[in-house]
Amino acid sequence: MARTARRRHGIFLLASTILILLFISYQDRLPGAQHRRHGAHPDHPAPAFNWVTRNETYPVASYLPIPKQQRRRFPMVQHNFGWFTGRAQVARQQAIKEAFQRCWQAYKEHAWLKDELRPTSGTSKDHFAGWAATLVDSLDTLWIMGLKTEFEEAVQAVVTIDFSVTKSGDSISLFETTIRYLGGLLGSYDLSGDSRLLVKAVELGHTLYGAFDTPNRMPRTYFDVNAVTDGAMFSKQVADYNTVTADVGSLTLEFTRLSQLTGDLKWHDAVARIMTAFAAQREKLFED
Template sequence: MPGWFFVDAVLITDDGMPAALPTPPSVEANYNPHDRVDVVPTQQSRPILRRPHPVQFRGQSADLNASIGANDGAVLAASNDEGNTYLIDTIETSATPDESVEIANAIDIAPLSPWSNTSDSTRHATLLNDTAMQTDVVAAMEWAWKGYRTYAFGHDWLNVVTMADQGEGHDMALSLVDSLDTLFLLGLLDEFNEAADWAEANMPARHTQPGRVSLFETTIRNLGGYLSAYHLSGRPKLLALAKDLGTRLCRGLDKSALPQSLVSLVDGSTSDASYLAEFTTIQLEFKYLSTLTGDSTYANAVETIMNKVARIVDATYPNGILPVIADSYSGRLQHGQIKLGAGGDSYYEYLLKQWLLSGKTDSKYKAMYETAVTGIMDKLAGRTKKSGWVFLGELEVNGDLTPKMDHLVCFMPGMLALGYMHGMPSSHLDLAKALGRTCFEMYNQMASNLAPEIAYFNTVDDSNDIQVHASDAFNILRPETVESLMVLYRVTRDETYREWGKVIFRAFEQHCRLPQGGYSSVNHVDSPAPSKFFRREMESFFMAETLKYFYLLFSDESVVPLDQFVFNTEAHPFPIQWRT
């Protein structure tokens, strides 16, 4: 594999020459994302919503006690506890002008951006709603919820094989709590209120079950779900649930030098070794809980953890990228593989987002994030031999880069683009665009138009850029690529990202939709007809994240604006705490 590195925004090979990446055709230039395979068309559009248009935020939103009117398109209003009124109607907002990417020494040098030459006709100064696609996404959410509500309501998951409920030991109604804010944002208010009523009546008992729960999953799904649903709806019992659960989880944070993976909600006892991402991806939730309750206990507990991690970085990992396995008792990270997939991914995401949630006042996290991204560019980035597609591999202990990328890593384009939107260097956006192209190709190169769980990248010869092992050729409805397409679209205003999103959405509809309700994971994505039921459960993140991000991709930028909200790693939006 030829060596290469970044000089500002330009990819340089080890012979000193700039490495040009291919520019895909623009939408205007007869670019048809459906050329390679037949894709089932979307259903006939119906009226966009059978209920009022979902909330569209204005300005610095506070917790809204919303009174939703009955007429779609009417100007609606909500007031917070201070009496300030915020519009929540469907009026367009002006967007900031598109910013060109700065390329160092840009004389006859092809930029890293894979479509910087795209026709201006594919860009819009203001992002508009794609109401036809919004309609289809709402219908998909209704169908997924129908399966869950009919066969598994109040339990963790819908078992799509038996069409029955499925919970593993400690049933925390993950799918229900995780989906609350999606139901609200998509205007499915009857479904939201039914689910919220159930949660308020039944979840207190679930919080007192014996046994242990995952600290990470329970925080990002349940605690995050309560907090965002409270912010959107203003239902005080949801905040009470968040406070009760947060208090119970918080008891387990100081039982060892670094938190362990499992915690009892009854007595705070803990067990099992943990991964880096598990104890560094709970900070947004506990900090926002402190903001809402006025109790700093929660924020202080998770800040203590991050202070320990910061000391580890300073002492041992000055390039900012970390191994993923932790020794909870010694408080050290075990020397080993460094990767951005399972076990490590959201650590980097929460560095950026803790800075943003603080209203950009906590500069420690900005510095840690910038250092980490530089380390990622230097140590983990590679590109394929044939097409020059950029990927982020896994760094082995001996310093070799394995050209393997989990689908989970496809959160990176969105993270990098979000950072650029908030002032990070233009090279971050360049890498975001290049990775966004690669993540789309993980779908587009498969005969089903569905991405595998893991892809390997060919850095050796001119055969296929992407190679998939049979054991990795499954898709469980993950959200990361759709999330990144949404952020990239809002940051660049390039219609290509919506076109790519349509390809992925239609593939989910064609191959994963079940006749009784719900959606199934699939296997053999390299086949035009992948087989259903790879896993029994319809994962809660399909409704909590994947469908929410699809809806936001086809919405204008006033729907959960990225300069006013940050999403936790389970797609639950929290308002940025801007200081005035």
């Protein structure tokens, strides 16, 4: 019996070792595995301002948790084209890809690390904080189209962006910055698994969280990022009296996803308070 027990133990150890090796091999084949495996990324330049250590004027006592619900399978929303496949579809996909590549090359040549390319004059302009909006917004498209060389080049450029301050000194739109920059970073991270993108998403997330440092924790829709250098000015920050619903109501996806990925509840808490305020106003829409 002792011999049988030792034999079973040996078989168990062998099987466990094989499973572990197979798991490691599978992980190495996943997108972005090299960055996850080493737990490192190229050195990120230190931001000009550390939003993590800034003392808030109106801090939150405790964070609202992310609701825990069982995963549900939803039906597909994509249309099934049926017979509409094959050569025609491939040709059209290739035409779209080539059009994107021409535009991307023009951006690289005339507006690299700028927000937008002026296609007629071949110059550039910055009106989204000067954080290379086109570049960040294109990351997921580069990955989906299989342009991995261009994707890597773009990620290396993103690493150099300082999301703690703006170049122009103007206030930033919380809505535009969230959907273009934070959404672009999180979406491309979820697709590629490249941890460098999550690092930059967290950096930007800390900056955007400053917009919620108001007496009622409702955010400033236009946020003066550079005002943090003036404590007296920043301490006077209050939420807007009126705002477009979408400006504050469409932040939930990106902020909650950032909390899910990092385990830091502060971003989900920030947008959950907005949803609570919306819910409280619902009945007033139909008052007599």
